[in-house]
Structure formats: structure tokens, C-alpha cells
Amino acid sequence: MASQIAKTILEEMTIQEKIGQLIQLSGDFFQNGTAAITGPLKEHHLSLETIYTAGSVLGISGAERVRQVQTDFLKHSRLKIPLLFMADVVHGYQTIFPIPLALGATFDPQTMHDMAAVAAKESAAGGVHVTFAPMVDLVRDPRWGRVMESTGEDPYLNSVMAKAAVNGFQGKLPLDANHIAACVKHFAAYGAPEAGREYNTVDISEWRFREQYLPAYAAAIEAESLLVMTSFNTLFGIPATANQKLMRDILRQELDFKGVLISDWDAIGETIAHGVAGNLEAAADLSLEAGVDIDMMSFAYAKYLEKAANLDEHTKLLIDEAVVRILDLKVALGLFEDPYRGLSVEREATTILSSDNLHVAEQAAEKSMVLLKNESVLPLATDAKVALVGPGAHTGDLLGSWSWQGDPQKTSSIYDEFKSRFKSVEYAKGCGFHALNYQELDQAVMIGRDSDVIVAVVGLPSSETGEATSLTQLTLPTEQLTLLKQLAALNKPLITVVLTGRPLDLTAVAAVSSAIVLAWYPGSRGAAALTNILTGEVNPSGKLPMSFPRHVGQVPIYYNHYNTGRPISQTADDDENKYLSKYVDAKNEPLYPFGYGLSYADLAVEQLKVLNPIVNDSQNLQVGVTITNHSTISATTVIQVYSHQLVGQTVRPVKELKYFERLSLAPLETRDILVTLPLMTFRSMQSNLQWQVEDGDYTVMVGLDSDNVLQQPFEIRANNKRGQE
Numbered sequence: 001m002a003s004q005i006a007k008t009i010l011e012e013m014t015i016q017e018k019i020g021q022l023i024q025l026s027g028d029f030f031q032n033g034t035a036a037i038t039g040p041l042k043e044h045h046l047s048l049e050t051i052y053t054a055g056s057v058l059g060i061s062g063a064e065r066v067r068q069v070q071t072d073f074l075k076h077s078r079l080k081i082p083l084l085f086m087a088d089v090v091h092g093y094q095t096i097f098p099i100p101l102a103l104g105a106t107f108d109p110q111t112m113h114d115m116a117a118v119a120a121k122e123s124a125a126g127g128v129h130v131t132f133a134p135m136v137d138l139v140r141d142p143r144w145g146r147v148m149e150s151t152g153e154d155p156y157l158n159s160v161m162a163k164a165a166v167n168g169f170q171g172k173l174p175l176d177a178n179h180i181a182a183c184v185k186h187f188a189a190y191g192a193p194e195a196g197r198e199y200n201t202v203d204i205s206e207w208r209f210r211e212q213y214l215p216a217y218a219a220a221i222e223a224e225s226l227l228v229m230t231s232f233n234t235l236f237g238i239p240a241t242a243n244q245k246l247m248r249d250i251l252r253q254e255l256d257f258k259g260v261l262i263s264d265w266d267a268i269g270e271t272i273a274h275g276v277a278g279n280l281e282a283a284a285d286l287s288l289e290a291g292v293d294i295d296m297m298s299f300a301y302a303k304y305l306e307k308a309a310n311l312d313e314h315t316k317l318l319i320d321e322a323v324v325r326i327l328d329l330k331v332a333l334g335l336f337e338d339p340y341r342g343l344s345v346e347r348e349a350t351t352i353l354s355s356d357n358l359h360v361a362e363q364a365a366e367k368s369m370v371l372l373k374n375e376s377v378l379p380l381a382t383d384a385k386v387a388l389v390g391p392g393a394h395t396g397d398l399l400g401s402w403s404w405q406g407d408p409q410k411t412s413s414i415y416d417e418f419k420s421r422f423k424s425v426e427y428a429k430g431c432g433f434h435a436l437n438y439q440e441l442d443q444a445v446m447i448g449r450d451s452d453v454i455v456a457v458v459g460l461p462s463s464e465t466g467e468a469t470s471l472t473q474l475t476l477p478t479e480q481l482t483l484l485k486q487l488a489a490l491n492k493p494l495i496t497v498v499l500t501g502r503p504l505d506l507t508a509v510a511a512v513s514s515a516i517v518l519a520w521y522p523g524s525r526g527a528a529a530l531t532n533i534l535t536g537e538v539n540p541s542g543k544l545p546m547s548f549p550r551h552v553g554q555v556p557i558y559y560n561h562y563n564t565g566r567p568i569s570q571t572a573d574d575d576e577n578k579y580l581s582k583y584v585d586a587k588n589e590p591l592y593p594f595g596y597g598l599s600y601a602d603l604a605v606e607q608l609k610v611l612n613p614i615v616n617d618s619q620n621l622q623v624g625v626t627i628t629n630h631s632t633i634s635a636t637t638v639i640q641v642y643s644h645q646l647v648g649q650t651v652r653p654v655k656e657l658k659y660f661e662r663l664s665l666a667p668l669e670t671r672d673i674l675v676t677l678p679l680m681t682f683r684s685m686q687s688n689l690q691w692q693v694e695d696g697d698y699t700v701m702v703g704l705d706s707d708n709v710l711q712q713p714f715e716i717r718a719n720n721k722r723g724q725e
């Protein structure tokens with residue numbers, strides 16, 4: 001429902017001013033707080049009026065700079081329509097949290113919420129109004145570099161995290177000065193590029209899209225994300241940004257999204273390269289027709305909409321609709337009352353990188369790290385003689401991609417933390433991420449030889465993660481494997497810490513390491529969090545949000561796969577029978593499965609009871625679970641409940657996550673928990689593209705990962721017909 005302010009302003013606007021609201025400029029159009037007549041303005045053959053009638057800008061932040069630009073802008077705005085400041089505040093503003101994939105590994109929506117709330121508070125103080133987050137693209141192919149921005153391969157985990165992120169960024173609507181508008185992205189299915197190649201074709205069935213890829217976007221929109229961003233890829237044969245079925249029918253109609261739809265960077269212009277628009281004018285028409293309100297940096301709207309508007313009333317109407325949505329967003333942000341929205345240098349000083357914020361980030365990092373292997377060598381005694389080696393051991397590059405306001409120079413390294421926590425630490429780099437010289441290698445071997453235990457920090461630099469970083473190989477660089485092998489030959493405990501934004505093939509690493517800790521890119525306080533885990537001050541609790549393959553040839557690999565017509569049986573028959581759905585040169589299973597992560601404690605799911613094995617349409621499934629901590633240390637873990645529908649109208653995944661909960665157990669504690677699952681939990685996408693809960697036989701499974709589970713049957717008799725048999 002358009003606000004009165006929006007309706008009033010709309011009536012006074014010229015067509016140029018209306019089209020201006022639909023244009024987003026990059027920050028370099030403004031230099032020294034005012035419009036720059038050189039640089040991009042000239043490069044794109046635009047007028048100064050384009051700048052001073054623009055609706056929004058991306059990539060400018062900082063109280064002083066935003067104040068300067070907004071003040072100058074309003075001086076030149078005839079109707080005093082404030083500029084909207086948008087930015088990529090994805091996993092923190094200046095206090096950088098673990099990357100979103102690592103936040104997925106916490107299986108803790110509260111942690112995701114707290115990240116977003118801290119990021120909102122810091123960036124709001126710095127003048128940001130809208131963040132281009134959360135990214136909720138489902139991902140199953142670690143060759144694609146942007147898996148780091150997602151929370152992983154499961155529709156339910158992603159939906160829970162998407163909602164938590166939107167609520168953290170926006171708080172309760174109407175937005176207050178400590179919160180910012182969320183922009184859920186990338187709509188839609190950008191996470192499924194063929195061969196994991198960046199910007200490549202996405203071609204999945206609508207049936208699969210609706211069942212697995214759409215739910216997380218829907219959850220973010222249900223949580224009232226005020227914006228949505230289009231994706232670069234095609235879907236159902238048409239680029240998303242020009243796709244009316246996707247944007248008008250599904251997003252606006254079905255999901256009832258009333259907010260602002262912004263294109264990704266030049267995505268409107270890219271419809272030409274996709275071969276769907278013959279030129280930029282056609283690109284503008286197609287995207288406006290699809291309902292894209294803001295053109296990020298293609299200038300199609302700036303250059304062609306006025307002509308189109310002068311030609312027909314329909315275009316004028318579409319432009320007015322878009323303008324009203326954008327003005328309403330500015331109303332929701334309170335910009336007409338206060339174009340500076342409470343930004344202040346003082347608030348920046350007290351809010352940004354505060355000890356409270358850093359503490360929240362440290363706790364998030366502790367919860368995100370995953371213990372993949374431990375041959376009783378962890379935790380380490382602080383009086384141990386430690387040799388710390390590897391390209392990631394003494395670097396502030398722990399922030400990962402999309403941390404543009406973070407400062408690696410201000411980020412303590414793992415060596416910095418070790419020095420203050422272990423009695424004796426020797427450091428040697430050993431090799432670079434992609435470089436090796438024998439002098440450095442020898443130095444590392446030498447300190448390893450003189451130590452009680454070796455900690456090797458390996459992985460990829462954060463520049464090799466995020467957008468435009470697709471890889472064909474998932475193994476560690478050979479230089480780093482050489483270092484690990486040389487260290488392993490010393491027959492000392494070798495603890496390998498992995499810095500990565502994507503699942504890697506850790507087969508060779510596991511073969512030589514006594515223990516493996518997956519640290520992801522753990523953020524501003526990542527080094528402290530890792531040290532807390534390695535010393536046992538914190539018991540690891542992270543679980544994998546994506547399967548880790550044993551070979552890149554298995555990819556895409558994910559736990560919620562279909563059975564196929566020739567499934568392997570996980571028995572000796574698999575080797576006997578050639579004609580099964582398997583490889584002849586590798587196992588089907590990943591090296592580490594979805595939901596996997598060890599603890600220092602010995603934890604076990606002891607019992608699973610289905611309280612009502614026959615569920616009718618007025619009931620929920622009730623499941624009793626008993627979990628025991630057999631150790632004398634406390635522990636936190638994630639209990640996971642999966643289900644499988646034995647027979648469905650469409651094929652059903654072998655298991656689907658339906659519930660998860662972080663549980664903390666005291667030493668030697670046994671806990672009984674009751675899990676209640678509403679019937680709708682078991683809905684499945686039918687071939688008519690409708691959700692339905694089908695009668696029939698199901699299995700419920702419970703475990704501390706997706707592989708090792710207890711299971712029990714149950715039956716759904718919800719549609720009554722079975723009751724009449």
C-alpha cells in the first residue's frame with residue numbers, strides 16, 4: 001500500500017526524476033563528497049543530472065562521507081528526495097564474522113541473527129541503509145567460489161538461517177536507527193551453475209527449483225526482507241533479471257513480495273550477452289516488464305526509459321509502480337524525516353569494533369569450527385612445545401571474501417594468539433599458498449623436529465574464494481601437501497588447520513594428519529577462537545553444512561540425493577554387481593558427510609522412540625530422543641532429525657533434514673528430548689508443482705550427523721482415504 005508521502009511526491013515528479021529513482025550508481029560517481037564530472041560519468045556518457053536525480057548509490061559508507069554526499073545531493077535535488085546508501089555487509093561491517101558458510105556450520109540461527117544485528121548496528125552508524133544480504137542460494141558444487149556466501153546444501157537449514165539473518169539485519173519493522181534493510185539474493189538459483197563455473201547456465205526443473213531452491217528465498221521474504229536482488233543466471237531458459245515467470249508470477253504473485261527488486265550489477269545489460277535482448281533498449285523494456293525496480297549499473301533505464309515512457313502509458317505505469325516502491329523504502333527507513341538517519345562519528349566510535357561486538361564474533365567463530373579428525377591429540381596442553389607452520393599461520397587474512405570494510409592488518413594472526421597462550425611456540429612459514437622454497441621448508445621441518453606437536457595452518461587465501469573464483473581442482477596446492485608430508489615424516493602429532501571458503505578434497509590431508517580442524521575464514525576474532533578450541537577451552541561443536549567430497553569428480557555431491565533405480569546397498573554386493581549407480585574408481589560417499597563434526601567428548605544418540613507411529617491429519621509426529629555424554633567434560637553438539645518417504649508421487653531424497661537443535665550436555669549427562677514435527681514438515685513437491693503431504697510409510701532418523709543415525713518407521717494417514725480402506 002503506497003504511503004501518502006510517496007503518492008504526493010510522485011505527483012510532482014518529472015519523468016526524468018521518476019526514472020532517476022530507478023538508477024543505482026557506484027560510489028565512484030561521487031568524489032570528495034560531490035558528483036564527479038569525470039570518470040564513470042564520462043565513460044558512460046551520462047549527464048550530471050543523472051547523478052543528482054539518482055535514487056541510490058552502492059559502496060559508500062562512513063558517517064562523514066555519507067553525510068557529505070547526502071548534503072551535497074539534497075542541495076541539488078529539486079524535490080529533496082534523499083539518496084539511498086546500499087552496500088555488501090554480508091558477514092559483518094568492520095567487525096567481521098566467520099563467512100556465512102561457517103555460520104551455517106553453527107546450525108545456530110541465534111548466531112546468524114547476532115551477526116546480522118551487530119553488522120546492522122555498525123553499518124547503520126556508518127550511514128548504510130541497505131545491505132545486499134543474506135545470500136541464500138542453495139549450493140552443492142564447491143567448484144563455485146560463492147558457496148562461501150551461502151549456508152549450504154540443505155533447504156531447511158538455509159531457510160532457518162535466511163529468516164534469522166533478515167530478522168537480525170532489520171529487527172522489528174518499522175526499522176530503527178540500529179537496523180538496516182535486508183536484500184535477499186540472488187533470485188534465483190544462482191548457486192546451481194553448470195560445472196560450478198561462475199556465471200554459467202542454470203538449468204534445473206521447476207519441480208526441483210520449487211522443492212529445494214525456492215524455500216530459502218521464500219523464508220527470507222516471509223521474514224519481510226525489504227528488497228530482493230535478481231541473479232545473473234538464466235532459469236527456465238530466460239535470464240532471471242528479464243524473467244516474468246520468476247519475477248512477476250513467483251516472486252510478486254505467489255510469494256506476495258511487495259518490496260523493491262534490484263538487479264545485480266549490470267544484470268540488465270547482460271541480457272544482451274545471454275541473447276535474449278537485442279540491445280540495451282530491449283534490455284530495459286524486458287527488465288521493467290519483469291518488475292525490476294532498480295537498475296544497478298547497466299544504465300539501460302537511464303538511457304532508454306524516457307523514450308519508452310513517451311511512447312506508451314503502460315511503461316509510464318510500470319515506472320510509477322517502481323518509483324512508489326522505492327519511495328516507500330525510503331519512508332520505511334525514515335529518510336524523509338532524517339536523511340542522515342542518525343549516522344554519527346560518535347556512534348561509529350562507540351559501536352564499531354567494540355569489545356562486545358568482537359566477543360560476539362569470537363563466539364560465532366568458536367561455534368563454526370568443525371573438528372574433522374582427532375586421533376586423541378587434541379586438545380593441546382598449553383605447556384606443550386608447539387611448532388606452528390604453514391601459509392595461514394601468521395596472517396591477518398582470516399576475513400574471507402565480502403569483508404570489504406574489514407582490515408586484515410588489524411586482525412590478529414594465529415601466531416599472535418599462540419604466543420600469548422602457549423608456553424613455547426616456534427613459527428616457520430614452511431611454504432606459501434602456492435609457492436615453495438627449500439629454505440623455508442627446511443626451517444619448518446627443523447622447528448617441527450624440535451617440537452612436541454606441530455600445528456600446520458593450510459588452505460587457500462581468501463582472494464581465492466567468493467565471486468569469480470571457480471576452481472576445477474579441490475585439493476590443497478601441491479606445495480602445501482609437500483609441506484604436510486615432510487612434517488608427517490617426523491612422526492610427531494600433526495594437527496592440520498584448514499582455512500577455506502569451500503569444501504575441499506582433504507583425502508591427502510587426512511592421510512597424514514593426526515587431527516584436522518576446519519576453521520573456514522573465521523573473521524576478526526578467528527585466531528582467538530581457534531586457539532580456544534585447540535587448547536580445549538572451548539569444545540568444538542561445528543557441523544558441516546556442505547558435504548566434503550573425496551574427489552572433485554564426485555561433485556555435485558550432497559546428502560539429500562535420490563536413490564536412483566540402481567542404488568548401491570552399502571554391502572559386499574556393491575563390489576560384486578557392476579551395474580549399480582556408482583563409480584568404478586571411487587566410492588559414492590563423501591569424505592565427510594553433511595552434518596558431520598566431532599567433539600572432544602564421547603557423545604552418542606542412545607535411543608529413538610516414535611510416540612505415535614501412525615500420524616493422522618490432526619496430529620504432529622512426536623519423537624523421543626535420548627543422547628548421552630559419556631565423557632567427564634561438558635560438550636555442545638547438534639542433534640539432527642531426518643526423514644525419508646519410502647514411496648512418493650515423485651522421487652524422494654534418501655533423507656531430508658527436518659529438525660536440528662544445538663544441545664549442551666554436562667559431563668556424563670544423559671538427556672531425553674521430545675521433538676514435535678508438524679505434519680506439514682513432511683510435504684513433498686508433486687509433479688503438478690503443488691506441495692502435498694502424502695499418506696504412506698516413512699522413516700525418521702536421528703543422529704549427530706547425516707550418516708550415523710538411528711531410525712524408526714512411522715506412517716502418515718492424513719488424507720483419510722487410507723482410513724476408509
Ligand code: GLC
Nearest residue numbers: 058088132185186264265467
Ligand atoms: C555483485 C554480486 C552481488 C553484490 C553486487 C554489489 O557482482 O553478484 O552479490 O551484492 O555485485 O556489490
